[in-house]
Amino acid sequence: MDASEIVERLYESPSTLKDVGRRSIFRFLDPDDYDRFLQTLSSRSSSGKRFRDIRTLDLVHAVSCPSDTICLLPSLNGQVYWEEDAPIQLHALPKGAIVSEKGIPWGVRHIQAPRAWSRTTGLRVKVGVIDTGADFGHPDLHHSLERGINLLNRLAPPQDDNGHGTHIAGTIAAANALHGMIGVAPRSTIYPVKAFDHNGTAYVSDIILGIEWCVRHQMDVVNMSFGMKTKSRSLLNAVNHAYHSGVLIVASSGNDGRVGDIDYPAGYPHTIAVGATNRASRIAKFTNRSSSIDIYAPGDRIVSSWLSGKQREMSGTSMATAHVTGAVALLLSHKPELTPAQIKTIVKNSAKPLKNGKALRSAGELNVTRMIKASENA
Incomplete structure (x- = not known):
């Protein structure tokens, strides 16, 4: 899956999952992949597409977004590390x-x-x-x-x-x-x-x-x-x-x-x-x-x-x-x-x-x- 496919999965759509309100983090293991993701996200956003609550975490090359959105993503073949965006x-x-x-x-x-x-x-x-x-x-x-x-x-x-x-x-x-x-x-x-x-x-x-x-x-x-x-x-x-x-x-x-x-x-x-x-x-x-x-x-x-x-x-x-x-x-x-x-x-x-x-x-x-x-x- 490339950056454009990931961005498409994050496009705002009605949620049908039960864990709305929970969040997940996915961290790009290759900083270049993260940069490509941001460029694609920026271009999609500027074209008028609305995306759900996404937080870019530049310090660790990661993105946080609602768990129901994350769960819709297929395997990224080891390119991304996943974890819960846990409460503190x-x-x-x-x-x-x-x-x-x-x-x-x-x-x-x-x-x-x-x-x-x-x-x-x-x-x-x-x-x-x-x-x-x-x-x-x-x-x-x-x-x-x-x-x-x-x-x-x-x-x-x-x-x-x-x-x-x-x-x-x-x-x-x-x-x-x-x-x-x-x-x-x-x-x-x-x-x-x-x-x-x-x-x-x-x-x-x-x-x-x-x-x-x-x-x-x-x-x-x-x-x-x-x-x-x-x-x-x-x-x-x-x-x-x-x-x-x-x-x-x-x-x-x-x-x-x-x-x-x-x-x-x-x-x-x-x-x-x-x-x-x-x-x-x-x-x-x-x-x-x-x-x-x-x-x-x-x-x-x-x-x-x-x-x-x-x-x-x-x-x-x-x-x-x-x-x-x-x-x-x-x-x-x-x-x-x-x-x-x-x-x-x-x-x-x-x-x-x-x-x-x-x-x-x-x-x-x-x-x-x-x-x-x-x-x-x-």
């Missing part, structure tokens, strides 16, 4: 109470970020946050946000309609010392990448598009506080592409309390995989843990920014991941020449040993003082 879940537990807290939250203080602010505050570091967007009117984030991108509606700003992304952004880079809170890297810049809707729902293809945007716009570090149980080869390819492009991804391990298994993309080797601890520097009961965890950080009852200018207490490996992303921003502001591999090594090797004597782990807890000191020898 945010990694936060049920919402906590709305609170009002000023100053430095316990997690930011616990990892000793304030001790580093005389040397580094995250200045000139670009942080991509692939999430639900951010509250651009929040006083804690007024000086911390750039426009970013709304992948769900390219004509609209990435305004948060869920709250999760705003909470993550606050932990990383809130900068409202007089009337609000301060994040780990208060002079870093957050670029919200809205890939999740108001229900916190997204697909693998949304995340790949988010990673592609972050690579193209030269983010230094990307926060990904979400995951799924199954592997996606397309997402793995996107993560690896970012890593080799100099963009480090920090990802959360999940909140199912599993031992020996964590979610993806945290489970991929070219991310920093994060688990959660509590105030006592013990691994939180809800966190997934395994030897794949690279670092633990505060994730239990974390206060950060919320919608409508409010603050909220939240728990989850999502919150832990934001602390690590902020710490990486401090590190990159201090030593911008560091590669993703060097950063991951420094973060892991400078960790503070945990108190859990019997926990399945090879990682310790994030400590910014130790991290900055370790970077001097990198």
